[in-house]
Amino acid sequence: MFGIDVRQKAWSAGLIVLFFLAWELFCLMTGMSDLVLPRPSQVFVTLVQRFPVLWPHIVQTLATTMFGFVLGVALGVALGAIIGVSKTAYDTCYPLLIGFSSIPKVAVVPIFVLWFGSGTVPAVLTALSICFFPIVVNIATGLATTEPELEDVLKALGASKLDILWNVGLPRTMPFFFASLKVAISYAFVGAVLSETVASNRGIGNVMMTASSNFNVPLVFAGLFVLAGLGVALYVVFSLIEGQVTGWATRKNDVIAT
Amino acid sequence: MFGIDVRQKAWSAGLIVLFFLAWELFCLMTGMSDLVLPRPSQVFVTLVQRFPVLWPHIVQTLATTMFGFVLGVALGVALGAIIGVSKTAYDTCYPLLIGFSSIPKVAVVPIFVLWFGSGTVPAVLTALSICFFPIVVNIATGLATTEPELEDVLKALGASKLDILWNVGLPRTMPFFFASLKVAISYAFVGAVLSETVASNRGIGNVMMTASSNFNVPLVFAGLFVLAGLGVALYVVFSLIEGQVTGWATRKNDVIAT
Amino acid sequence: MQFGARAAQIESGDLAQVLARSLNSRAPISGIWLACTLTVMRMQPKTQLDRQPRPEGAAATAIELSEVSVTFGRGDRAVPALSKTTLKIADGEFVALVGPSGCGKSTILRLVSGLVRPTSGVVIVGGREVAARAMRVGMAFQNPTMLPWMTIERNIMLPLKIVEPFRSNFRRLRKTEFRDKANALLEQVGLKGFGSRYPWQLSGGMLQRANLCRALIHEPRMLLLDEPFGALDQFTREELWAILQTLWMTHKPTVLLVTHDLREAGFLASRICVMSARPGRILDDSRVGFARPRTVAMTFEPDFVALNQKLRAFIEDARSAAEQGAG
Amino acid sequence: MQFGARAAQIESGDLAQVLARSLNSRAPISGIWLACTLTVMRMQPKTQLDRQPRPEGAAATAIELSEVSVTFGRGDRAVPALSKTTLKIADGEFVALVGPSGCGKSTILRLVSGLVRPTSGVVIVGGREVAARAMRVGMAFQNPTMLPWMTIERNIMLPLKIVEPFRSNFRRLRKTEFRDKANALLEQVGLKGFGSRYPWQLSGGMLQRANLCRALIHEPRMLLLDEPFGALDQFTREELWAILQTLWMTHKPTVLLVTHDLREAGFLASRICVMSARPGRILDDSRVGFARPRTVAMTFEPDFVALNQKLRAFIEDARSAAEQGAG
Amino acid sequence: TAEETTIKFTLGWKTQGSDAAFFYAKDHGFFKEEGLNVVIDQGEGSGATVTRVMSGAYDAGFGDVNAIIQNASTKPQEAPVMVYMMWNQPPFAIVAKKTSGINTIKDFEGHTLGGAQGTPTTRLLPVFTRKNGLDGEKIKISNMAPNLQEPMLIKGDIDAALVFNITSYFNLVLNRQDPDKDFKWFSFGEYGLDLYSNGVMVSRKLIASNPKAVAGLVRAINKGAIAVAKDQNAGMKAALNYDNLINADVEKRRLQYSFEKLIVSPEMREIGIGDIKDDRMTRAIGIVVEGYQLARAPTPAEVFSREFLPPRAERELVYTAN
C-alpha cells in the first residue's frame, strides 16, 4: 500500500518536472525571446537571486490574500447557506451575484482605492470580492441538492432549520466546499495581486508591475512562480484538511480489500 | 402553486429593484461624485443614449466570451473527467492548475498578444483560461465523490470505465457542473473584457478602457452594467437547462404534496 | 418448541449478563434504557408484566388520522397513496400495520412524524395537528439512512444532539455518558465494536439494527418503526422482538410498526391494522389478545396460527379486489 | 391449502392473460423473456418441466470459490468477512445462501460479480478468475440502488445499454422494443404504469421489485439476487417466487440467491448453503429434492417443514457458537 | 492589392486625439500610395510598444524612445529603432495641487508624490532630484495606476503626481478641474532632463527585409502630421472615424496640446519634424542610463535612424490652431 502511494506521488512529481522540462525545451528549440516567455531555468535563477528582495513582498501579498480569503470564505458560506436554503434569496441574490462577478474586478479596484486609500485595504477587499463567489455557488448547490432522505432523519426529530443546516446540509456539502476553496484561494491571489498592481507600494503585484515596465520578464515570471507556489502551498494545506473531513465521500478504494 | 411561484418571483424582482434604489439613494445622500460611483439612473441614461455606439462592442464581447466559454467548458469537462478518474492525474494536474490559476491573467494576456496579435484570439484564450478551472474542480470533485454503490450497478454488468463515466459519473455531477457554469460564465466575461482592455480595438473592455481614460465614469459603469446584464442573461439560459437536467437533485418540495 | 428457546433465553438467563455488563460500564448514571427495562422485568413476577396502566377507554389518543388522503404529484401523474384513511391510536398502544407493497404504510408513518402533509383530512398527533416536533418521536426509516459522514456511534447519538433534554447536555456528555448509551444499545442489537465504523462498512442487516438503535436512543414516547427487521435473519429478528416487547412493556411508548411478517405483528402488537392496496385504507383492525410477555414458541400455537391465517385471508382479498379493480 | 392458491393461479390461468398482453404490445419481436418462458411452460406437460438438461456430474462449474478469505480494512480495524470459504456451483444450479446477518452473504455475491477481490484464495467464474465482465451477470443488490436521475424504465433498461448484444441496438430500439420489454417486466412484478416515475416516487417494496426487473432484463446466464423479496408482503413475494421458478426452469440460469426466508429458500433452490456467523464459512450444504414446479402449498407440507427446521437448527447452532466464541 | 505590404502598427495607448496623424494618413490613403496596408491597433502603454515590436507581434508602433534606449542597452540586436521622432519635447512632468503648498521643486521634500510604476516620469525622479539638488530621501512616493493619480491628487491622498503632462492635463479637465489655475506644473524638460519622447519605431526585421516599406511608412506619417498641424478638425474627423467612442472636444484639445507643448519647438523649426540632434540624444541617453542604471550606454545610431526620413524640405511643419 505504502509502496503504491509513494510510487504514485513520484509519478506525479515526475510529470510536473516533465512539464517544466518541456517548457524549457520548447523555449530553447523555438529560440523564444525571454521577453515573451523566459525559460523556467532563467526564472528559477532570478527567483533565487532576488529572493531576499522579494521576501517582504511575498509576506505582504500572502497576508492580504489570506485575510481577504478568510473573509471571503466566511461571506461565501453565509451567502451560500442563505441562497441554498431560501428560494427567494436564490432568485434575488443569484442574478445580483452573477452580475457582480461578471464585472472585471480591475474596474472595481479604483473605487476601493478612492474610498479606502491605496495599499492593504483595497487588496483585501479585492481578494474577498473575487473569491467568495465560487464558494457561494458550491455551498448553495450542495445545500439545494442534499438528499431529502438525509434531512428527514433530522426533521422527524423536530429539528430546526438551523439544526438541519448544521448537521446535514453543511457536512454533506463539505466535498464541494473544499472544491470551491481550491478555486477561491487561487482567485484570492489574483485579486490581491490585481489590487497591488493598481495601487500599492508593496506586494508581488507591485514587483511584477515594476519588473514588467523594466522589461525584466524573468522577474515578472519569478513573481508569477511565487504566486503559483503560494497557491499550491495553500492547496496542499487544504488538501490535508480535506482528506480528514471529506474522506467519507471519496471512499472508492476502501471497498476493494487487498 | 402558480400563485406562489409568481409571488416569489415578484418578491425577488422587488428586492433587486430595491438594491438599485438603495444605491441611488446612497449616492444622493452622501453626495457621491459621479467620478467615483455614478448613480444607477445616470448609468441607465448613458446606457440608453450610447446604446447604438455600444452595440457592436457588445456583440464582439459576447461572441468572444461565448467562444472562449464553450472551449473552456469542453476543456474543463475533459480535464475534470481525467482528474476525477485518475489519482495520478489528480496529483499531477491539480498543483499545476492551481498554480496556473493563481496567476493573474492580466500578466498572461500580454503574452497571448505577443503570440497571436491583439483582438479576438487573445480575448478568447483569456476567457478560456480563466473560466475552465471552476469546471475542472467541480467535475473532478463530483466524479471523485460519486457513491460507489451507484457505480457498482454498472460495474456488475461489466461496464467499461467510460461507460461508468458516461452513465453514472457525469449525470451525478450535473448539479455541480451547472453550479460551476455559473462561475465560469461570469469569469469568461471577466477574461474576455480583461483581454480587450489590454489589447483590442473593439469590445466592452475597450469601451471601458477608453471611457475610463476619459474619466467618463458613467460610461464605464454602463459597460459594467452591460457585462452584468449579459452574465445574468446567460445565467438565466443555463438555469432553464439546469432545471430540466438536474431536477432530480433538487426534488425537495416534491415530497410534500399539497 | 425449540424455536423459541433463544428468545426465551434472552428473557431469562441472559438478563443477568446484559445487566452486569451495563452496570460495569464506566459511566456512573449510564441509565441505559434497555438495561433498566430488563432490570425492572426481572424484579417483577412475569405474569404481572402485562399490566395495562390505564383502562383502555381512558387512554388519551396519541395519534388520530381522520379521513386523511395523500396524493403525490399532480394532474396526470398524480398517485393517490392514501384515500380517506381513518385511524386512531391510544397512548401506549402497540399497533402493527400490515398490507401489500406500495399501499401507503410508510406514508402513514411520514404523516405522523410530520414529514408529509395530508392532501385532505386531519392528522392529530399528541393532541395537536401534525405537531411531531412537540413529541419525542423515534423513527426507524424503511431504508436505514445513516448520515455517511458520521460513524455509526455518532449517527446513533444524533437524536441526543437534537432532542431535549439531552440536547442541552450534548457537548458535555457526548464523549462519556451518551456514547456509552449508544454503545450499550449497539451491543444489545449485536453490533458491539461497530460503533466506530462508517455506515458503508456495515452489511444491510447491520445497518437496519443500527437504524433501530437510532430510533430508540432518546427514549421516545412514540415509536414509528418501518419494517425495522426486514433484512434480518429469523434469529436476530426474534431476539429483537423480545427486546422490543420488553421495552414496550416497561415504558409503554406508543408504537406504530409496519411489517410484512404476520408472525412479527402477532408477536409484538396489541392491535393489527390491515391496509388495502393503493390507495390505502384500513380494511381490518384486530385486537391481539395473547398474554404478555409472549414467546416465540407461542407463535407456533394454533390460536396464533389461526390469527395469522385470518389476516392472510384479509390481505389476499384486499389484493385481488384491488387487482380486479385495476385490471 | 388456500395460501398456495394465488401462486398456483399465476402458473396456470393467468398465463393466458399475461401472454395475450405481451403479444398485443406494439413491438413486433418484443421477445419478452418472461412471456416466452410462460408460453413454453404452457405447451409442455407440467411434469416434464423439472427436466435436468445435463446429468449433474457433467454440468460445467459456473462459480467456484476456493479457500476464499475477504478482510475489509487493515490493522486494528480489520473486519474478516469471509474466512476460507469454499463453494462450487454448477452451471444452471439454483443455490440459496442463508445465514445470520453480517456473515458475508453479500460479500460472496460481490466476489462473484467481481466487485470485491478476495484477500486470499481464488474466485473462478465461468471458467476464468473473477471474470464477471465476460459473463452476462444479472445482479439485484440488497439495497435497490436505482440511479436517481433516471426514470424507473430507464433504470431498468440500463443493462441493455451496457451488455451486448443489446448494446449495439440500444439507440435504435430503446424507444420501442426495449422499452416494451422493460414495461412488460414491470407489469409482471405489479408495477404497471410506474415506468415513467423516478425512483424516489416509489415505495420500498416497489423499488425492490424494480431492482429485480433490472437484474432480469438482459436475460443473464447468471443471476445474483441479494434478498430480492425482503421488503415485500407475503403475497407479492409468493407471486414473484413462482415467476422466478418458471424463469429458472425454462432458461436454467445459474442462480445464487441470498435470503433470510427459509421457506423462500426451500421453495426456490435446488441447493441451500448455510453460512456461519462472521467470518463466514459454508456450514451446511443441503440438496432440496422437491419436485418442480413447486407450489406454495408444498411449503406447508411436513417434508418441507422438516427441512426448514433442520436448517433453522443449523443456523441457530452457528449463531450461538459464534457468540460463545466472541463472548 | 496583391503587392501591398501589410504593416501591423500599434499605438501608444487607447485612441487619443494626439494620434490623429496616423488616422489622417490612413483615411487619406497616404499609406496606400506607398503600397502599404497599415493596420492600426490600440496600445497598452508607450513602453509596451517596444515589447510588442520586439516580439514580432507588431512591425511598427508609436512609443517611447527611452524604452528603446533601455532595451538597446541589453539587446541591441533586438531593440526596435526609432525612425521618426514625433514628440521632441519630454511630456514628463510633476503636477502639484496649489493648495498643498508646493510652489517650488524644493517643496517636494516632505510631501507625497503619486507615481505610476515603471513610467519614465517615476523612474527618472532620482535623476531629477539629483540634478536639482533635492533630498530624495525626504520625498515619499506612493504607487498607483495612472488613471488613479488625478483622482487621488484631487482628493488629497497625494500632494503631487509624476505624470505625462499631455495625459494628466486632460485628466484634470475631465475631472472638472482647472489644470492651469489650481495646479502647478513642473516639466522635466525645464529642470535639466531634456529628453526626447514618443515617435514612430519599427522592428529591425522590417528594416532589414523591407526598407522601402519603412521609408513609405515614415513618408505617409510625415504627410499626415503636417496636414493635421494645419487642420486639426480634419485630424479629429479621421480619429473619430477610427474610434467613435472618443470625446471629440477633449481629444481635439489634446491634439493641439501635443503640437503646442511637445512637437513645435525651436529644435523642430531648425531641423524639421521627425529628426533629432545627435548630441542632445547622447545627453538624453546619459540621463536614461543613469536613471535606469543601465549597464551600457547605446549610441544614438542604435536608437534612432534618420535613414528613412524624407528630405528636410518635406518635413516643414507649420502649426496653426483652428
Ligand SMILES: Nc1ncnc2c1ncn2[C@@H]1O[C@H](COP(=O)(O)OP(=O)(O)OP(=O)(O)O)[C@@H](O)[C@H]1O
Ligand atoms: N466496505 C466494507 N468495509 C468494511 N467492512 C465491510 C464492508 N462491506 C462489508 N463489510 C463487513 O463485512 C461483513 C459481511 O458483510 P456482508 O454485507 O457480506 O454481510 P451479509 O451477510 O450480506 O449481511 P446481511 O444479511 O446483514 O446483509 C460485515 O461484518 C460488514 O461489516
Ligand SMILES: Nc1ncnc2c1ncn2[C@@H]1O[C@H](COP(=O)(O)OP(=O)(O)OP(=O)(O)O)[C@@H](O)[C@H]1O
Ligand atoms: N415522494 C413521492 N412521490 C410520488 N409518489 C410517492 C412518493 N412517495 C410515495 N409515493 C407513492 O405512494 C404510494 C405509497 O407509498 P408508501 O411508501 O407509503 O408505500 P408502502 O406501503 O410503505 O410500501 P412498501 O411496503 O413497498 O414500503 C406508492 O404507490 C408510491 O409510489
Ligand SMILES: [Mg+2]
Ligand atoms: Mg414502505
Ligand SMILES: [Mg+2]
Ligand atoms: Mg447483505
